Amino acid sequence: MAGISRRSMLQGMAAGAGALAAGPLLGTGSALAAREKELNILCWEGYNSAQVLDPFRSKTGATVKAESLTNDPTMINRLRAGEINTWDLINVNNPWARKVMLPEKLIKPLPKAEFEPFFAKMLPEFKWPYKWAMSEDGNDLLGMVQRFGPYSFVVNTDKVSRKTAEETGWDLFNDPALAGKYGILESDDWNVFNIFVVAGIDPFKVHTPEEMAKFEETAKRVFKGAKLIGDIASMNQALISGEIDLHLTGGTYSVSPARADGHPNLRAITPLKGPLAGGKGGISWIEVTSTVNNPNLSPLALDFLKYVQAPEVAHTVAFAEGTFNPVAQMGNKACFDLFTKEELDAIQWDSLEEEMARSVEYDIVPDYDKALDIMNAAKRLRG
Amino acid sequence: MADIALARASKMAPETARELRHARRLSVGARCALPVAVLLAIGFLAPMVAILAYSFATPRSFDVFRSFTLENFASLFDPTNTVWLSFAWSVGFALFTVAILAVIAYPIAYGLNAVFGRWAGFVSVLFVFPLFVSENVRLYGWVLFFIKNGVLDGTLKWLGFSGGPEVLYTPGVTLFGMAYTYLPFMLFPMTLGLALVPRDLVDAARDLGAGRLFIWREIELPLAMPGILIGMLLTFVLAVGATAEAKILGGQSIIVISHDIEIAFTYSQNWPLGSALAVVVSVFIAALTLVALSKLDLDRMLGRR
Numbered sequence: 177m178a179g180i181s182r183r184s185m186l187q188g189m190a191a192g193a194g195a196l197a198a199g200p201l202l203g204t205g206s207a208l209a210a211r212e213k214e215l216n217i218l219c220w221e222g223y224n225s226a227q228v229l230d231p232f233r234s235k236t237g238a239t240v241k242a243e244s245l246t247n248d249p250t251m252i253n254r255l256r257a258g259e260i261n262t263w264d265l266i267n268v269n270n271p272w273a274r275k276v277m278l279p280e281k282l283i284k285p286l287p288k289a290e291f292e293p294f295f296a297k298m299l300p301e302f303k304w305p306y307k308w309a310m311s312e313d314g315n316d317l318l319g320m321v322q323r324f325g326p327y328s329f330v331v332n333t334d335k336v337s338r339k340t341a342e343e344t345g346w347d348l349f350n351d352p353a354l355a356g357k358y359g360i361l362e363s364d365d366w367n368v369f370n371i372f373v374v375a376g377i378d379p380f381k382v383h384t385p386e387e388m389a390k391f392e393e394t395a396k397r398v399f400k401g402a403k404l405i406g407d408i409a410s411m412n413q414a415l416i417s418g419e420i421d422l423h424l425t426g427g428t429y430s431v432s433p434a435r436a437d438g439h440p441n442l443r444a445i446t447p448l449k450g451p452l453a454g455g456k457g458g459i460s461w462i463e464v465t466s467t468v469n470n471p472n473l474s475p476l477a478l479d480f481l482k483y484v485q486a487p488e489v490a491h492t493v494a495f496a497e498g499t500f501n502p503v504a505q506m507g508n509k510a511c512f513d514l515f516t517k518e519e520l521d522a523i524q525w526d527s528l529e530e531e532m533a534r535s536v537e538y539d540i541v542p543d544y545d546k547a548l549d550i551m552n553a554a555k556r557l558r559g
Numbered sequence: 560m561a562d563i564a565l566a567r568a569s570k571m572a573p574e575t576a577r578e579l580r581h582a583r584r585l586s587v588g589a590r591c592a593l594p595v596a597v598l599l600a601i602g603f604l605a606p607m608v609a610i611l612a613y614s615f616a617t618p619r620s621f622d623v624f625r626s627f628t629l630e631n632f633a634s635l636f637d638p639t640n641t642v643w644l645s646f647a648w649s650v651g652f653a654l655f656t657v658a659i660l661a662v663i664a665y666p667i668a669y670g671l672n673a674v675f676g677r678w679a680g681f682v683s684v685l686f687v688f689p690l691f692v693s694e695n696v697r698l699y700g701w702v703l704f705f706i707k708n709g710v711l712d713g714t715l716k717w718l719g720f721s722g723g724p725e726v727l728y729t730p731g732v733t734l735f736g737m738a739y740t741y742l743p744f745m746l747f748p749m750t751l752g753l754a755l756v757p758r759d760l761v762d763a764a765r766d767l768g769a770g771r772l773f774i775w776r777e778i779e780l781p782l783a784m785p786g787i788l789i790g791m792l793l794t795f796v797l798a799v800g801a802t803a804e805a806k807i808l809g810g811q812s813i814i815v816i817s818h819d820i821e822i823a824f825t826y827s828q829n830w831p832l833g834s835a836l837a838v839v840v841s842v843f844i845a846a847l848t849l850v851a852l853s854k855l856d857l858d859r860m861l862g863r864r
Contacts, residue, residue, distance in 0.1 A: 250826075
């Protein structure tokens with residue numbers, strides 16, 4: 177009896193082990209055959225929400241998986257580290273597609289003829305051929321644009337008026353009187369930009385040792401003077417409760433949920449002037465969603481990019497959970513009309529155009545690694 | 560008898576090679592344990608090997624197993640690198656947490672044993688229930704409690720006081736959060752440890768004229784020590800790796816070592832440096848744990864005397 181049970185158990189185990197070993201292979205086989213029912217998206221938060229994905233799931237009957245991350249370098253390095261075979265779409269900020277991902281063959285161009293007509297219905301600044309959607313030589317379409325916004329800093333206008341904030345600009349963070357009254361959003365790539373700007377230096381160029389020394393001094397001072405460093409929820413909570421009056425690094429993307437929650441006194445600010453190219457005072461971002469250079473790309477990737485262009489879906493993307501943002505598709509009246517007055521208020525539609533005009537577009541800092549190391553060291557000196 | 564044995568041995572001689580092969584094969588038990596061993600190797604060892612391998616890779620690259628350099632470790636031990644500050648904060652705060660919890664948890668554990676007797680262990684499990692709620696959620700709850708115009712400040716103002724103390728976003732509140740989070744990990748082993756102290760022994764000592772302090776020092780404390788030490792060790796190991804308290808309650812007023820590791824793997828995208836940091840911290844904790852465990856008699860702790 178013992179012999180039989182032991183043997184049967186071993187046989188069962190062998191069968192189980194065999195199935196386990198063959199499982200992934202079987203999975204791959206079926207995945208290879210059935211990628212038309214599968215889509216994997218690497219994105220910023222919003223595109224991974226059920227409001228956006230569920231209608232697409234029920235329409236296509238596909239398994240759609242989306243993972244959201246909160247910084248571009250991490251997403252791109254996921255592809256570099258070998259996940260190119262996993263993902264179908266990647267959604268990152270504007271410069272990465274044409275400057276990094278295409279040259280490194282991490283993404284592949286979109287069929288121009290199919291996607292060009294969508295640009296005609298976007299806001300005027302996104303008209304074909306839109307710079308950040310195209311390759312450097314202007315020949316290839318690398319991705320579709322949707323969400324965008326200015327991103328500099330946020331103030332509680334009950335404490336610091338919009339006028340003062342716009343006119344004083346980044347020097348607010350150089351004012352010793354405001355030490356202990358501001359927070360810093362935990363968004364370190366943007367903090368590198370902004371510490372440069374607070375130091376009076378254009379971030380998007382190669383920096384001299386003197387400029388780096390100024391950056392270091394500014395980083396130490398600004399981080400030392402911050403009451404807290406935290407995520408978007410912490411910043412909004414601290415602003416609402418009165419713990420802080422303003423916070424570095426922020427914009428429509430971060431403050432819109434608080435504004436929608438009945439706090440219109442909290443406002444994203446774009447300074448009137450600053451050390452950025454052309455004397456501009458702010459920095460803006462535009463998301464570009466590209467197809468990954470996956471050897472077995474899901475055909476649903478292109479379908480999804482078209483799906484989010486529809487007015488209703490574009491509106492849903494704009495107001496997906498967590499963060500509310502303007503979308504390029506608002507250039508289409510059918511899409512714009514879906515936005516209520518409260519929603520337009522939450523995304524500061526009244527000043528959006530002028531704020532975008534006062535901002536340079538997100539770019540890559542050539543000596544980012546060095547600056548980030550200096551900034552991290554400065555953070556440690558807070559304690 | 561010896562002849563028979565010899566005869567049997569010579570009779571079996573031709574089969575020696577087969578027997579030897581058989582003996583070399585894994586026992587049935589080991590073979591049955593093989594799937595679990597493989598699972599452990601994949602789930603536990605593989606990530607450790609990956610981290611170790613990454614720590615020797617070229618900085619800011621993904622050349623794992625393809626490059627070998629000590630540069631990551633060299634940069635960590637470079638005197639100009641301030642990462643030691645984060646390490647000092649983590650170790651210091653972990654030590655403080657252990658000390659605070661030892662003082663807080665001991666009377667609770669003592670009380671539990673005195674009131675609930677042999678059920679004290681079970682009752683102390685109730686203290687573990689908060690662990691079913693995400694740590695982040697509980698810490699955000701404390702933020703709402705301490706924040707300006709929050710529960711504490713608002714209530715005090717309502718009662719006519721000037722308001723609550725400004726404690727949020729300070730190192731002090733980080734320590735409070737750590738003591739709060741890790742209380743169950745100290746309390747549970749400590750309660751079990753104190754349950755091992757035989758009541759008769761305490762009574763006998765008292766009958767013989769020993770004072771309260773003498774009984775505590777000479778009987779209770781030594782007998783409960785394995786539980787106390789395990790609680791301290793568990794709390795210390797967990798507290799050294801704590802991040803959420805310093806981030807959520809402390810507002811990053813201090814940067815702890817696990818946060819530095821996180822930064823290396825995210826914004827810095829310097830996986831080799833992050834791995835080297837993780838290896839250094841792991842070796843430190845492992846060494847400490849081994850030293851502490853070598854001084855503990857687990858058999859006695861588990862009552863198998």
